[in-house]
Ligand SMILES: NC(=O)c1ccc[n+]([C@@H]2O[C@H](COP(=O)([O-])OP(=O)(O)OC[C@H]3O[C@@H](n4cnc5c(N)ncnc54)[C@H](O)[C@@H]3O)[C@@H](O)[C@H]2O)c1
């Protein structure tokens with residue numbers, strides 16, 4: 001199924017079927033000129049986008065240093081859209097109401113109207129913030145996502161969840177606002193710091209465990225190609241992750257049926273690790289999720305859902321090859337449990353987990369008790 005062909009052969013589209021909010025995700029390898037025509041075609045399908053003549057490109061300093069915003073601005077110029085670029089500092093603290101407000105100021109200066117396009121050009125921080133501004137300014141502007149981290153390409157840019165942090169709670173101020181299109185160029189990943197690439201790979205592995213055992217097996221085969229950032233290998237894993245996320249989002253767009261919760265595998269414990277270790281602490285999100293996935297697999301073993309060894313051993317081996325941590329025994333287990341008891345999936349005081357029944361199949365459950373959780377956390 002997977003091969004590593006030359007970069008120029010990569011050009012794939014994933015459709016996200018959401019009725020009137022449907023859109024396409026295009027995956028390319030080094031095709032800056034292709035963005036304009038893609039944007040024009042995606043915008044043409046919407047009332048607001050069809051007559052778009054102006055845009056605000058939201059990005060951060062690292063991406064600006066690579067010269068990427070200027071190429072996007074030029075491609076928009078080619079299709080008759082005059083774009084301004086807003087460059088924000090890089091980092092999680094950029095995802096704030098203050099920065100949303102700064103972007104509203106830019107839009108007022110630009111005399112933006114309901115046809116003004118917002119382009120979120122960056123990692124998940126920029127995508128969430130730009131998306132939030134697009135969701136709220138003038139009750140909703142067209143949005144195109146250009147994710148530049150692996151995590152954003154396989155996760156945050158797809159699905160319509162946008163938002164900013166409150167100083168007291170991460171991601172708490174937000175909206176659902178689907179983009180008009182998502183443009184993914186694997187070329188952007190060539191400059192991504194290795195640690196950020198690994199964090200994205202944790203989410204990639206997650207998709208295999210929750211829904212696609214064959215994909216997991218393919219990852220085991222092509223792990224080295226991915227780490228070498230071969231465009232063919234990257235494009236294929238990004239495509240498959242986007243297909244899986246699109247499937248889940250199409251089935252439960254607003255997280256109401258519980259289906260979308262399966263994307264939370266590894267995250268009950270992962271989020272607790274981030275909260276206890278500190279958001280600017282030793283664990284980045286993907287690293288905390290890697291540890292969380294292993295611990296949650298061990299929890300599934302304790303519940304008798306999966307055989308001891310088997311799934312967990314393969315998971316640990318793959319995560320280790322990707323340079324991700326698989327344990328965090330230095331953290332206080334009591335504080336981890338306390339953090340988990342605030343998880344938004346919980347009902348009636350019970351901590352809920354998404355756990356594997358087999359490789360490629362997960363279920364939401366509240367049947368793990370605190371003793372089980374404590375045991376796997378201290379393993
Ligand atoms: N909306 C969702 O559904 C969703 C899902 C998952 C995560 N998120 C959010 O995503 C955020 C994390 O996203 P992230 O991991 O992409 O972090 P990020 O946006 O902070 O990017 C990580 C770092 O990589 C840099 N960078 C980005 N692209 C680069 C490139 N091509 N080359 C070199 N450097 C580059 C950034 O400047 C930053 O320093 C969190 O705020 C999280 O809450 C949202």
Ligand SMILES: [Zn+2]
Pocket residue numbers: 203267285289
């Ligand atoms: Zn995640």
